[in-house]
Amino acid sequence: MIILLHPRSTRPKNRRFPLSVLSLAAVIEGHEDYVIIDGNVDGDPGATLDRVMRETPAELLAVSVMPGPQMAAAIPLCREFRRKYPGVPVVWGGYFPSLYPEAVLNADYVDFAVIGPGEDTFAELIEALRDAGGFSSIQGLAYTNDAGECVRNPERAFRSPNDFPHLPYHRIEAAKYILPTFLGSRTAVHQASVGCPYQCSFCAVITAYSSREKMEDPARTEGVLRGLQRKHGINAVQFYDNNFFLQEDHAREQAERFEPLRLRWWCEARIDAVLSCDSPTIRWRNCGVPV
Numbered sequence: 001m002i003i004l005l006h007p008r009s010t011r012p013k014n015r016r017f018p019l020s021v022l023s024l025a026a027v028i029e030g031h032e033d034y035v036i037i038d039g040n041v042d043g044d045p046g047a048t049l050d051r052v053m054r055e056t057p058a059e060l061l062a063v064s065v066m067p068g069p070q071m072a073a074a075i076p077l078c079r080e081f082r083r084k085y086p087g088v089p090v091v092w093g094g095y096f097p098s099l100y101p102e103a104v105l106n107a108d109y110v111d112f113a114v115i116g117p118g119e120d121t122f123a124e125l126i127e128a129l130r131d132a133g134g135f136s137s138i139q140g141l142a143y144t145n146d147a148g149e150c151v152r153n154p155e156r157a158f159r160s161p162n163d164f165p166h167l168p169y170h171r172i173e174a175a176k177y178i179l180p181t182f183l184g185s186r187t188a189v190h191q192a193s194v195g196c197p198y199q200c201s202f203c204a205v206i207t208a209y210s211s212r213e214k215m216e217d218p219a220r221t222e223g224v225l226r227g228l229q230r231k232h233g234i235n236a237v238q239f240y241d242n243n244f245f246l247q248e249d250h251a252r253e254q255a256e257r258f259e260p261l262r263l264r265w266w267c268e269a270r271i272d273a274v275l276s277c278d279s280p281t282i283r284w285r286n287c288g289v290p291v
Contacts, residue, residue, distance in 0.1 A: 001033045001058040002126065003049065007073035008039030009066060015040035016189040017177045019240065020064040020094060020118075022167040027119045029168045032126065039073055041176045046077055050084070058088055060126060065094040065104075067204075075107075082109035089129060093118040098208040101142035102150050113142040116208050117158035117194070158209060161194060161216040166224065174232050183264045184236030188228050192216040192254065196242040198270065205242055213243065215250055222257040229261055239267040248277050 004025055006018040018038050028034055035052055039045045052058060061081060065074045078090055093114035097104045101113040112135075114121050121140040128135050135143050140156035181187040193216060195209030228234045244267035245251045258265060 001035065001052070001056045002028065003052060003058045003061045004034055004036045005045065005049070005061060005063045005074075005077065006036070006038040006040065007045070007063065007065070007070050007077060009068075009070035009073070010040060012040065013179065015177060015179070016238070017167075017169070017174075018064070018172070019167070019189065019191055021062075022169070022172070023119055023164070024062060024064075024093075024122050025168050025171055026165040027123050028126070029165060029171075034171075036172055038172070039077075041173065046080060049077070049081055053085055053088075057085075060129060061088055061090045062122060063090065063092050063094075065092050065096045067096045067099070070094075071096050075109075078107075078109040091122070091125060093122065095204045095208060097142075099204055101152060105142060105144050105150050111143065115140050115142055115152070116155055116210075119164055120159070121156055155210070158194065158212070158214065160214040161192070162220060169228070169231075174228075178232055178234055181236060181238070183238065183266055184234075186232070186234045187236040187238060188225075188232070188234040189238045189240055190221065190224060190228075191240040192221045192244070193241045193246070197246065198243070213246060215246070218250065218254040218257050221254055222261075225258065225261060225263060229263070234263070236264040237266075239265060241267060243269055243273060245269040245273040245277060251277075 004021040006021045018036065021036055025034060025036060033056070037045050037048050042048050063074055063078060065071050082090065089111045090109060091112035091114060092104050092110050097113035098115045101115055104110050104113045112125060117140065121138055124138045125141060128138060135141055136153065139154050142150060142152045145151050178186045178188050193213055195213035196205045197211055197213050199206055199211050225237060
């Protein structure tokens with residue numbers, strides 16, 4: 001059993017699909033027994049951790065950690081988990097361990113830190129823990145060796161969203177995440193690209209993805225949204241891409257594919273990228289205002 005923990009990061013009315021742990025779930029779906037615990041919908045994730053451990057003891061606790069409120073929620077949960085279940089390894093992934101792996105490994109309740117994209121690193125870590133073959137060959141992983149030293153393996157080249165399985169939305173209660181927003185009464189979220197090619201000094205994305213970006217094929221994005229609309233009745237979507245308008249032809253094809261779905265949508269983009277687009281590109285119907 002693998003536990004995927006998404007500590008609370010926001011107020012209930014603002015919760016959205018836990019895309020980080022769903023991405024990990026996608027690579028082990030059909031291969032591993034796992035459970036997702038999301039502090040944004042679970043009022044007592046600590047109690048749920050205890051229940052899972054009583055019913056089917058886990059062999060790994062994987063935790064997604066953003067700086068800020070989510071890290072503040074993760075610390076007491078992981079500290080208590082280590083106290084109760086000292087033999088279960090704990091791995092942190094996400095922006096905080098990607099930025100500060102040494103600080104993360106200083107905590108006696110964290111055994112591994114994933115730096116950058118985590119899907120492949122996570123899957124390889126599971127196998128390494130079972131085979132007892134060591135961790136030195138796992139790219140994107142940081143850990144403490146027998147001498148108490150922090151070992152930081154080489155970075156992993158990240159792959160396109162197209163290379164990974166679709167997210168297993170059936171493993172969560174999707175209705176709890178499809179909530180009203182200014183866009184529509186049933187708003188979902190999606191991320192159609194990962195990374196960013198720019199080098200803004202204030203942003204953690206450039207550290208995690210080394211100023212690179214990979215984009216999902218527009219046909220795949222359309223398929224995901226069409227499926228969410230058919231199964232869950234969504235009428236709006238927020239895109240979590242860092243730069244939706246990185247390539248104008250790609251963004252335009254996406255928008256053209258969305259139009260038959262009649263979804264209102266919102267995205268983020270650099271203002272210089274938007275201003276470089278042709279006028280027809282930024283005049284789509286049913287399009288939220290890029291910010």
